[in-house]
Amino acid sequence: MSTITDLALQAAPVTKARGYWATVGRRIMRDKISIACALILILIFASALFAPWLGLADPYQGSMIRRLRHIGTPGYLLGTDELGRDMLSRLVYGGRLSLIIGILPVILAFVIGTGLGLVAGYVGGKLNTAIMRTIDVFYAFPSVLLAIAISGALGAGIVNSIVSLTVVFVPQITRVAESVTTGVRNMDFVEAARASGAGPLTIMRVHMLGNVLGPIFVYATGLISVSMILAAGLSFLGLGTKPPEPEWGLMLNTLRTAIYVNPWVAALPGVMIFAVSICFNLLSDGMRSAMDIRN
Amino acid sequence: MFTYIARRIVYVIPIVISVALVCFLLVHITPGDPLVAVLPADASQELAQQLRTAYGFDRPLPVQFGLWLWRAVHGDLGSSIATGRPVLSEVMRAVGNTVTLAIFAAMIGFTLGLLFGLIAGYFRDSWIDKLATSFAIAGVSVPHYWLGMVLVIIFSVQLNWLPAVGAGPGGSGAWAWDWDHLRYLILPAVTSSVIPMGIVTRTVRALTGDILSQDFVEALRAKGLRETNVFRHVIKNAAPTALAVMGLQLGYMLGGSILIETVFSWPGSGLLLNSAIFQRDLPLLQGTILVLALFFVLLNLLVDIAQAAIDPRIKRG
Amino acid sequence: MSNPIDMLTPIEDVGGAAQPLLQVKGLTKHFPVRGELFSARKTVRAVDNVSFAIAKGETVGIVGESGCGKSTTARLLMHLMKRDSGEIIYDGMQVGRALSLRELRRGMQMVFQDSYASLNPRLTIEESIAFGPKVHGMADSAARALARELLGKVGLRPENFANRYPHEISGGQRQRVNIARALALSPRLVILDEAVSALDKSVEAQVLNLLADLKREFGLTYLFISHDLNVVRYISDRVLVMYLGEVVELGPVDKVWDQPAHPYTRALLAAMPSSDPDKRTEVPPISGDPPNPIDPPPGCRFHTRCPFAEPLCAKATPQLTTLDSTGHQAACYMAIPGSGHSRAPAREEEAA
Numbered sequence A: 001m002s003t004i005t006d007l008a009l010q011a012a013p014v015t016k017a018r019g020y021w022a023t024v025g026r027r028i029m030r031d032k033i034s035i036a037c038a039l040i041l042i043l044i045f046a047s048a049l050f051a052p053w054l055g056l057a058d059p060y061q062g063s064m065i066r067r068l069r070h071i072g073t074p075g076y077l078l079g080t081d082e083l084g085r086d087m088l089s090r091l092v093y094g095g096r097l098s099l100i101i102g103i104l105p106v107i108l109a110f111v112i113g114t115g116l117g118l119v120a121g122y123v124g125g126k127l128n129t130a131i132m133r134t135i136d137v138f139y140a141f142p143s144v145l146l147a148i149a150i151s152g153a154l155g156a157g158i159v160n161s162i163v164s165l166t167v168v169f170v171p172q173i174t175r176v177a178e179s180v181t182t183g184v185r186n187m188d189f190v191e192a193a194r195a196s197g198a199g200p201l202t203i204m205r206v207h208m209l210g211n212v213l214g215p216i217f218v219y220a221t222g223l224i225s226v227s228m229i230l231a232a233g234l235s236f237l238g239l240g241t242k243p244p245e246p247e248w249g250l251m252l253n254t255l256r257t258a259i260y261v262n263p264w265v266a267a268l269p270g271v272m273i274f275a276v277s278i279c280f281n282l283l284s285d286g287m288r289s290a291m292d293i294r295n
Numbered sequence B: 001m002f003t004y005i006a007r008r009i010v011y012v013i014p015i016v017i018s019v020a021l022v023c024f025l026l027v028h029i030t031p032g033d034p035l036v037a038v039l040p041a042d043a044s045q046e047l048a049q050q051l052r053t054a055y056g057f058d059r060p061l062p063v064q065f066g067l068w069l070w071r072a073v074h075g076d077l078g079s080s081i082a083t084g085r086p087v088l089s090e091v092m093r094a095v096g097n098t099v100t101l102a103i104f105a106a107m108i109g110f111t112l113g114l115l116f117g118l119i120a121g122y123f124r125d126s127w128i129d130k131l132a133t134s135f136a137i138a139g140v141s142v143p144h145y146w147l148g149m150v151l152v153i154i155f156s157v158q159l160n161w162l163p164a165v166g167a168g169p170g171g172s173g174a175w176a177w178d179w180d181h182l183r184y185l186i187l188p189a190v191t192s193s194v195i196p197m198g199i200v201t202r203t204v205r206a207l208t209g210d211i212l213s214q215d216f217v218e219a220l221r222a223k224g225l226r227e228t229n230v231f232r233h234v235i236k237n238a239a240p241t242a243l244a245v246m247g248l249q250l251g252y253m254l255g256g257s258i259l260i261e262t263v264f265s266w267p268g269s270g271l272l273l274n275s276a277i278f279q280r281d282l283p284l285l286q287g288t289i290l291v292l293a294l295f296f297v298l299l300n301l302l303v304d305i306a307q308a309a310i311d312p313r314i315k316r317g
Numbered sequence C: 001m002s003n004p005i006d007m008l009t010p011i012e013d014v015g016g017a018a019q020p021l022l023q024v025k026g027l028t029k030h031f032p033v034r035g036e037l038f039s040a041r042k043t044v045r046a047v048d049n050v051s052f053a054i055a056k057g058e059t060v061g062i063v064g065e066s067g068c069g070k071s072t073t074a075r076l077l078m079h080l081m082k083r084d085s086g087e088i089i090y091d092g093m094q095v096g097r098a099l100s101l102r103e104l105r106r107g108m109q110m111v112f113q114d115s116y117a118s119l120n121p122r123l124t125i126e127e128s129i130a131f132g133p134k135v136h137g138m139a140d141s142a143a144r145a146l147a148r149e150l151l152g153k154v155g156l157r158p159e160n161f162a163n164r165y166p167h168e169i170s171g172g173q174r175q176r177v178n179i180a181r182a183l184a185l186s187p188r189l190v191i192l193d194e195a196v197s198a199l200d201k202s203v204e205a206q207v208l209n210l211l212a213d214l215k216r217e218f219g220l221t222y223l224f225i226s227h228d229l230n231v232v233r234y235i236s237d238r239v240l241v242m243y244l245g246e247v248v249e250l251g252p253v254d255k256v257w258d259q260p261a262h263p264y265t266r267a268l269l270a271a272m273p274s275s276d277p278d279k280r281t282e283v284p285p286i287s288g289d290p291p292n293p294i295d296p297p298p299g300c301r302f303h304t305r306c307p308f309a310e311p312l313c314a315k316a317t318p319q320l321t322t323l324d325s326t327g328h329q330a331a332c333y334m335a336i337p338g339s340g341h342s343r344a345p346a347r348e349e350e351a352a
Helices: A020-029 A032-049 A087-123 A125-139 A143-154 A158-185 A188-195 A200-237 A248-254 A256-260 A263-291 B002-029 B045-055 B061-073 B087-122 B127-141 B144-158 B179-212 B215-222 B227-255 B258-264 B269-278 B282-310 C070-077 C101-107 C125-135 C140-153 C171-183 C201-218 C229-235 C253-258 C263-270 C311-315
Strands: C022-033 C042-054 C059-063 C085-090 C108-111 C189-193 C221-225 C238-243 C246-252
Touching (some): A020 A032, A032 A263, A087 A125, A087 A158, A087 A200, A087 A263, A143 A158, A143 A200, A143 B002, A143 B227, A143 B258, A143 B269, A143 B282, A188 A200, A200 A248, A200 B144, A248 A256, A248 A263, A256 B144, A263 B127, A263 B144, B002 B061, B002 B282, B087 B127, B087 B179, B087 B227, B087 B258, B087 B269, B127 B179, B144 B179, B144 B258, B179 B258, B258 B269, B269 B282, C042 C070, C042 C246, C059 C070, C059 C229, C070 C189, C070 C221, C101 C108, C108 C171, C125 C140, C125 C171, C140 C171, C171 C189, C171 C201, C221 C229, C229 C253, C238 C253, C246 C253, C246 C263
Parallel strands (some): C059 C221, C059 C238, C108 C189, C189 C221
Antiparallel strands (some): C022 C042, C022 C085
């Protein structure tokens, strides 16, 4: 053949060739904390999804004679709320709305923000300036204030709460997406792809997306943690869900008056918000370190 | 340095105008006629028209904005519908209480955060690192309004050590730096401090770890530098970023205090915002948000300048 | 030898052997930089009025300190960056007129310095090499077959390497992959931008030998950019010396090495480590840092560091002037006959 005789060059590397995502997946599966968080989240999601088939009490059916039962009361495993409704049932059903209003804004913001960030980062120039300067305006508000301002102006309601949180998260995801995209765009392999004559759409599809989506996704996963707290917070203030819907933030609010009678039942909905929030945070951390593969 | 500051200030002007625009438009995204909030329920058509003209709602939007901005620049944010008092004085009085709370919370959160972060970064992967990291992740993941409730349950309801709500015997008006008032501050301040504590811990831990793993630290150690001096280098290098993060957190505490102030009935800007929202007091809502956002912009500006002053790497923008 | 590979048809040789493969005329690129507040915008003159030609089949080296505009020149030639002015003519055809940009990209390819950054970490090596031919219309299976074939050509056994990812192989192996990727479009000109600079010395030698082999086998022409004078001398036929965005000397590599006409070239060569005491020159080593390219000195840009600078040098820029029949050119008043510099040779007619 040719003049190359260096045997070392031909030596088969020891490990089996494995794609990036396969490697990341394997690394995550070895991370006990991430797995535990994933299992907890799956449990909460599944119970919320299949709530009607779990044989729980009616979450709307109250009774004046069994208000604020303690945790562990026979028949009411987690007690009852201020209107005598079964807490376990309301916590499980509460997951439905709480998870939707917490996660949907991040999903919407992920789609919009990634689009904006990709365009700003890839096209660059004046378009980038226009998009990023507009984003800066939203950064002039602390995120809680912005959410409250929009929600407060639009008025209470689930849709308004989702809209306001989406507006809060779009700038954050756009910024991350833009900076990741700009970083990847300046990599030599993108230059090399341009040098081989590929058009912008092909480069975007083959060379950019795969490198850009991962970090944005990880960031968005972490944002779910914030979003859960804020969404429940809006309901807690009375700006989100309306009674008698079971929703964790709203439940915290209506149970506030009960802290002198049965404090620990009153604190339960917060435990759910905390659990979901911390699991998403830890999962985001786990994914980030699993994706940080350098040789 | 001067150029940097000048450019930074020039850059703030369009941001301030845009912030004002957003606040102005807030009233216009409210469903229905903005006049409804101002108008008595049984008002005649005539009165409605009069008020419409008085408020300038009949002019085109850009003109309205210009007029509103012109008045705002002169300190006139309109009057509260609920109390009839000027919005600006209402807001400034409330902001004072929020600042008190934020500074107290910042002292707790930043001290703990810096301490945990440095220790965790220095003793990476030790049990103490794991403990501090767990604290930090719990701090950033906890719904703080719920934590406030839990603290009230423990320290007010169960132990009866500290008051659950309010700002002291003098009510919202008279704050004093004595124990009778300070004991009202403790629970809300501790509650607000957990998020900054968590974030500062994570930031400082990462910074410390990064700096310690750099070559120049190896070189310092090889030169026989004592560990205390190595530590000084770490602090010097981590300071600019840590400062920026802390500044941002202080801003979030000032602007995002509504949940905590609601839980503890703390008479600050957050509680004011809450009542403005539920009384549909739009001028008050608009004014409070504008003032808080401007505070935030100003704070960011100061942090940027301070960061530039202590970070030799930033010479100009 | 090897089986014939199903490659993309190279851009046809239209100009014949006498037509240079690449002509560059007056290539210029200035970058605006943000000035102080309220002051005028400044520009970095990264590449300033650079002209040269590359004949078919030769290897031209470009040397110079970092920041002298070598890499910018490469990117301008590849049209990865818009030039401010100047002409780039490929085999007699104006790019953008007689030759489309898309066609040019098949005729001219580039290998980058950072072997890791220049490969997409999410693609296998085979996919990376096959990408270019697919862009130009080759079917997936054919492009993959070509990629494997080329891996063999650059000394990597396809069965071991085709399905690997960039992070799984060594730097030298990655640079071989980058070479294969460049060759996949059947280019006639390959720009090697510091392509061996990041490699260990032993690996560097292997890759240089590989480049020499490939040049012979595929009839390639190279533009070889490097700061390493030894490597440039080894591989190049002619060399081009750049200083602060300008060409200061140009000529056959032996000629330039033996009789450097520009004091900057002399200083560069003098700064080269040599183990042979006889080869040590008497030329004073270069002094000072390169001047800020944002604000290049007027006249000859080297005069601030030149030991022989005279008032003349600060006034007007010396033009690149042909010195002899070998095509040796230099932009220095000391080399231009009758320039007025005290060390300049007399005009020929006067000397005769």
